[in-house]
Amino acid sequence: MAVHRVAFLVFDGMKMLDVSGPAEVFAEANTLGARYSLRYASPSGEPVRTSIGTRLPVDSAAADLDVDTLVVSGGDPLVTEPIPSELTAAVRHLRARAHRLVSICTGSFVLAAAGLLSGHRATTHWRHAQLLARAYPDVHVEPDSLFVEDRGIFTSAGVTAGIDLALSLVERDHGADLARDVARSLVMFMQRPGGQSQFSAPLKMSVPRTPALRSVTDLIAAQPALEHSTDSLAVLVGVSPRHLTRLFSAELGTTPARFVERVRLEHAKALLDAGHSVAASARAAGFGSPETLRRIFVARLGVSPGHYRARFTATHSDPRRPRTPAGDRSRTDRTPSASLRCPGTN
Known part of the structure; x- marks a missing residue:
């Protein structure tokens, strides 16, 4: 079995879970027979500071990577500050080498700024979906989807949706049985029910002029x-x-x-x-x-x-009611969906 090279492109202010969550899915798949190599790169090759304040070392500069799947993490600065030109340049450079392009959460803004989402369907965190649609009108934003695939480009919603997307990529690469074993091990759904709308904030209505x-x-x-x-x-x-x-x-x-x-x-x-x-x-x-x-x-x-x-309504279990871990319920009696589009809206 050939090694599949997964590279995470990171930057100052990136969400730690946007990298660690999907990386754990690929790493867990390796314990069950997959062969993913995981590498981490920044545009300059320098370590980056994450959203939780820790410094994340990297393996190399983006220009030095050979990659099969490129994963672009998200981060709050991507929607509050101009996206650095070196970040978009790194994405364009690596896109030419990668067979598969993935963004987690607001990482979709990097892909859009690099011109890689033009004419594509895509999603991002529900809080920023309207901004993505306004800033890049040539991108067909699907605000309710947990993740979307369009012609080899995969975009996901909020941080935990990136974990769902990574699991679906494992299913694509190695089949439903191995992906199901990963889901059970990590106590997660094979396919999470519903879309982003169930997580979104209450409706904010525009005040009519009339x-x-x-x-x-x-x-x-x-x-x-x-x-x-x-x-x-x-x-x-x-x-x-x-x-x-x-x-x-x-x-x-x-x-x-x-x-x-x-x-x-x-x-x-x-x-x-x-x-x-x-x-x-x-x-x-x-x-x-x-x-x-x-x-x-x-x-x-x-x-x-x-x-x-x-x-x-609650974060605790009812002690009177036995519960089964979510991962053990996750589609064990159903055929896993081959589609990467979730029904319906982190």
């Missing part, structure tokens, strides 16, 4: 459980349903019905976060029935409200 539309959105936000049909909302502010629909489209880029659904979904998430039952959350948010809430949750977030509630 007073009538502002009155409508304020009412929906304050009392999501009311009827809120387009006709009833139009009567409330004295405009025709067609005109109200035009206002929603022009100022908010959506329809009245979709806006109501988004607000209700955010309200239901907040109630579930606070520990309310699925049935109570469905009623209070205006969905009417738990089944309607479940259908909307699965369609929009990729998980059921019950699973969402279990995942986000």
Whole structure:
């Protein structure tokens, strides 16, 4: 079996987990029969300081690497400061040598700045997806995906999604059985349910310019459980349903019905976060029935409200209820997906 050379391109301010997480996946795969060599490089060949304050030594300068898979880590400076030209130059140089190009979290901004994502589908951390789309309009950003593959370029969402992506690469290289053994060993999912939306912050609505539309959105936000049909909302502010629909489209880029659904979904998430039952959350948010809430949750977030509630309401296990480690449940009774696109939104 040939050695597969994985190189991590690092820089000052990089997220430590963006490197250590995927690297552990490849290293664990090696204990089970894979042959990955792991190397670390900076543009200059000098050590870098990570996001947690430690210094990370590197093996070489980027120009001296031979590489099969190049992994570009993310970091907060990539979205707050200009991306260094030496970093984009290093990526372009290594891209010419690498068979596979990978970015973790905001590492996608480096790829985009280097011109390597032009015309490609890509993702990044949900908090920065809109910025990536605005800054690089020729990139087709998929804000809900945990990771995306497009013509040999792989991009992932927040830091732990980089671990998911690394596992999927192991599956591509060595098959589902070895990848499943890695997942079990690291106690992780083979394919994490849902997308990024389940992790994202509450909806931040733009303030409409038109007073009538502002009155409508304020009412929906304050009392999501009311009827809120387009006709009833139009009567409330004295405009025709067609005109109200035009206002929603022009100022908010959506329809009245979709806006109501988004607000209700955010309200239901907040109630579930606070520990309310699925049935109570469905009623209070205006969905009417738990089944309607479940259908909307699965369609929009990729998980059921019950699973969402279990995942986000506590960090401890119920001592009265035996639990199985996530890795031992991870798709052991299902055929692993060959797709790198997750359903649906760290």
